[in-house]
Amino acid sequence: MLPEEELARLLPNLEKVTLTLGQSLSESGRQMSHVYFPLDSIVSLLCVMENGASTEIAVVGHEGVVGVSLFMGGKTTPSRAIVQSAGQAYRLKGQLLKNEFYRAGPMQRLLLRYTQALLTQMAQTAVCNRHHNVDQQLCRWLLLSIDRLPGDKLVMTQELIANMLGVRREGVTEAAGKLQRAGLISYHRGHITVIDRPGLEARVCECYAVVKLEYDRLLNHHEVM
Amino acid sequence: MLPEEELARLLPNLEKVTLTLGQSLSESGRQMSHVYFPLDSIVSLLCVMENGASTEIAVVGHEGVVGVSLFMGGKTTPSRAIVQSAGQAYRLKGQLLKNEFYRAGPMQRLLLRYTQALLTQMAQTAVCNRHHNVDQQLCRWLLLSIDRLPGDKLVMTQELIANMLGVRREGVTEAAGKLQRAGLISYHRGHITVIDRPGLEARVCECYAVVKLEYDRLLNHHEVM
């Protein structure tokens, strides 16, 4: 989405890395050395509490960047970034991104619009956690995930999904069972395949659409302010 | 917190306005004409759903600004901003803030750090909605509110608090009753007085401290990156 000039300046510094499932890109309160631009991987931003319970507050895929705190000026965040789906990503030294950011050009505007989209995703996650049941939240989570993946399959155990959603594993089993019996997904020991995407969209709560529309609005056109 | 030069440039354009309880500063999807810097007032950012249910996703007081979407580049947000506690605020034409922002000076860095603090508050709200009970959330809400007010009193009915927290009014009645019987607050027809602040802090969940520490870290020193 960047003009050639910016892209040319950045490309030599982008390093392609492989992210493995469960890998931590950022720990609470620790400064990241690099920012990551997922390609076909997905990264979850998690809040972990003192007792170990966790909740996903946002998910980042090829549309975004992990490490906004580096250019936002805070350096650290109180959340963790965990690879939710293995794959490739570009990474870039934090200082280089910051330099680019402070050129105050298209890259800065893009990063800021992305950060605003992230704000919306977090806000909607808060609402969803409050008002919607596990079934709907699972649908939202599945849709947000496969939107960020090339195919319709994802590798993820119910245990991990439960950690992301901040619910019991058994709750996920039940919700996933319903979806499977309804023929919307097939679930097999850590491998999920989405069979009927429109069916999922029919069951999901409004939160998914709110987030998706906002991402489209903010990121899917090259308009310069 | 700004150097004199920046302050001198902004001051003539700041307009002092009175915000009344319940006033809307921003509607979902509408562009704001001004940004607001609360002085002794408090503004709640709310997500409102299709069925009318709502949830507060963040609270803004004298430490912050209402309308980050104006400089983040998105122009609008899918949330509402409602005055939760009447009082004074400065307002500033959106375009003037944007101009100041794009001077890429101390004001930009400050606004970005504030936005990051807002991110943290939203994230923690999402976690709190998931994992903590109404009692704890009420304590968090009370503390976040009186931190942003000059005294120890706030004007707020249980009905409105329920809307903020996204719970039933009766749930708030019950939780507030416990706090009152414990001698931590006194509640009288829409007038709350905090009597024992340390007592509240002892009951609140960790979410309050996480948010408070992050605000302090990001905003309470003049360090320039």
Add this chain to the structure above:
DNA sequence: CCATTACTGTACGCTAGCGCACACAGGGCT
């Protein structure tokens, strides 16, 4: 090939919070 581990399904009692209904009191109004 067997043992172990990891993942999924199911059951059961418990609790927090919901939806609803209603009683009661303060405070302002005519």
Add this chain to the structure above:
DNA sequence: AGCCCTGTGTGCGCTAGCGTACAGTAATGG
């Protein structure tokens, strides 16, 4: 005074999700 409206307290049945326990089955590894 009487009245209404607003705000608060309470009770009751219901449900979603929790905690816990355990069974069954696929993958894995020696």
